[in-house]
Amino acid sequence: MSDKAVYAAGALVWRVVEGKLRILVIHRTKYADVTLPKGKVDPGETLPETAVREIFEETGIQVNLGVPVGVSHYRLPSRKQKIVHYWAAHATEGAVRRSAFVPNKEVAGLEWVSPTRALKYLSYPVDIEIVENFLRLESDGVLETFPIIVLRHAKALSRSEWTDADAARPLTDRGTKQAQKISGTLASFGVRRVVSSTAVRCVTTVVPLATSLGRDIVRTDDLSQDAFEAGTADVRAVVGKRVRSRKAAVLCSHRPVIPTIMRELALATGTIEGQYLADAATLEPSGFSVVHLSATHPGAGIVTIETYDARD
Structure with a gap:
């Protein structure tokens, strides 16, 4: 600004x-x-x-x-x-x-x-x-809407700085601050469900949000980078469930997984893919895209997408 x-x-x-x-x-x-x-x-x-x-x-x-x-x-x-x-x-x-x-x-x-x-x-x-x-x-019939927010985890320690399992890699001090700062913005969209990869860096990113809302964090390997790279992650199942629920949700995942989340959102809502989806999936740590869907006709396509940069 x-x-x-x-x-x-x-x-x-x-x-x-x-x-x-x-x-x-x-x-x-x-x-x-x-x-x-x-x-x-x-x-x-x-x-x-x-x-x-x-x-x-x-x-x-x-x-x-x-x-x-x-x-x-x-x-x-x-x-x-x-x-x-x-x-x-x-x-x-x-x-x-x-x-x-x-x-x-x-x-x-x-x-x-x-x-x-x-x-x-x-x-x-x-x-x-x-x-x-x-x-x-x-x-156009999109008076009532709900958002699915696709969130990249906050800044984590680099792999070169960490000797344990990658899924246990924690946030840096900067990442911890980012997680706190994005909580209020995410809550502004009426989040009802907080879904996260099982990786520590993802779960820790959404802890401030879940705490402020009084919600449990749903942890799933289907959004994890390890499962995604191993070919065992069922991203489609996670996205499909959230679209069917018609309730505001946050999906916290990793840079390699996020483009697939966006593609599955397009598929689940009958939306034609384009460069805008790739742009919305290009997120820095703690950045997120708010995908607005029609609550009455979610299969009618994505209404609009807002993308928010990382907060430092």
Whole structure:
């Protein structure tokens, strides 16, 4: 991210009420406008973390991020450029009921409106573009989605520095820090299942995430490098199970295995392979790709892929 720009993140928060789609807009006190919830990135945050935090702070609603729905650019009075990243985010009925929102000096009120109303009601053209992007996805039948996150383990000791079995090779200090730093970003996508190669370096990478979520780590040799190189890893079975479950999951594995995971995701969802899959599989230690799939029609193909670089 450039120091010359101001970065922010938010979401188009949606729900279905009595069979009708509704979009959340906020009325801001200071600006007397109607807009989508968003806010500036805090030091050390990633954009997905910012989006989830800002939605909660402005509305009291805890959300998980779905597919990205656009980026807005505009000039501030200071002449700096502001860049805002948006995701779709489904607000469950439970999350709405748990909201403790009260009008305050920043947000005067919340309102759930129809898409048609939102397009006429929002104060800024950049917000209208985000709604239009979201509605194109909705018209394509991909309103509800879930992610499968393909994660390369964090930085491990090199083979030359390790004399024991390769599967026991641990993370470096840098790798341990990377594992901590990626945990919040991974959690932003509503992870429900944490699946890892049995190798120590993979399991250790997802420990902070599993701990924060209160989830067990599912360890499998089918994602391990040793089994993959021996020709005994059943990557297809792991991927197929996760696609059928239609629940957000992280698959932590190794550089040689990840291209096969991506190909199996394409195969399981009827997606045409291309360079984009190879790009999404080219990950540095602790890097990951978020593969968004339709929850209602996962066999209709990959909706989109986001790739996140390693965090140091």
